[in-house]
Amino acid sequence: MAFELSPLPYNYDALDPYIDAQTMQVHHDLHHQAYVNNLNAALEKYPELQSKSPEELIKDLSTLPQDITGAVRNNGGGHVNHTMFWQIMAPNAGGEPTGAIAQAISENFGDFESFKQKFNDAGTKQFGSGWVWLVRTNDGKIEITSSPNQDNPMSGGHFPIMGNDVWEHAYYLKYQNRRAEYLKQWWNVVNWDEVNNRLAMSSR
Structure with missing residues (x-):
């Protein structure tokens, strides 16, 4: 089908x-x-x-x-x-992460603000169209990565726990060329419940 x-x-x-x-x-x-x-x-x-x-x-x-x-x-x-x-987005979402993803962020990045800064920085620096990701690598580590175009971490053996689209079509009507502002505002719509679901899936 x-x-x-x-x-x-x-x-x-x-x-x-x-x-x-x-x-x-x-x-x-x-x-x-x-x-x-x-x-x-x-x-x-x-x-x-x-x-x-x-x-x-x-x-x-x-x-x-x-x-x-x-x-x-x-x-x-x-x-x-x-x-x-x-x-991984939802209305009335965002805010501080909860549950297992909050613990994973704390253990791997120190605190949520540090994590957001590193994630946003990777998204801002992704040249051209692409994505910024939080992945569980094939050896079990939690890392921030980015990829060009529509490449997905699964193709490299990693599991995408969450990702933000930094193609211009994701933000240009509202933010024009201000990708960094879009990345900053995006945290207001992150659905942490679904991110926690994906974190659990990544360890199976």
Whole structure:
């Protein structure tokens, strides 16, 4: 079956004033939909791959037919990245982390403010389009990384606990070229409950 775009788990304007409704609508309905459409198109002549999840596809890029590797990397990654992105944000969220993620941040980065500074710095310095991530590495460490385009840490054997989209389409209508401001304001919409769910998944 073809992959499908799930609806947002909240209204387009639910993350105002930090992310505006127009940005959410364009980002979800046009950009994310395009990744889904292009992923489906790439797999059309390979029905044996259509039963795999997007996560399975991007974890094993080296096993894919060479003629679709790039398309799956870009569009499968875009689908997986954005599916996570909508879920780790929520209205009436943000604030200090709680639960296991708060402990992990404390143990690995000292305190939440230090963690935010390092995460935002990595996002600001990511050249061009890409993502900034908190991952559990394949050897069990908790680290901040960044990646270009729609590359996902899963392709390198790491688990993305959370990530922020620093493509211009994620923030340009509201923040123009002020990526650092967008990164700062984004913490007001982080859904720590879902981040804790993903932290638990990363250790399985």
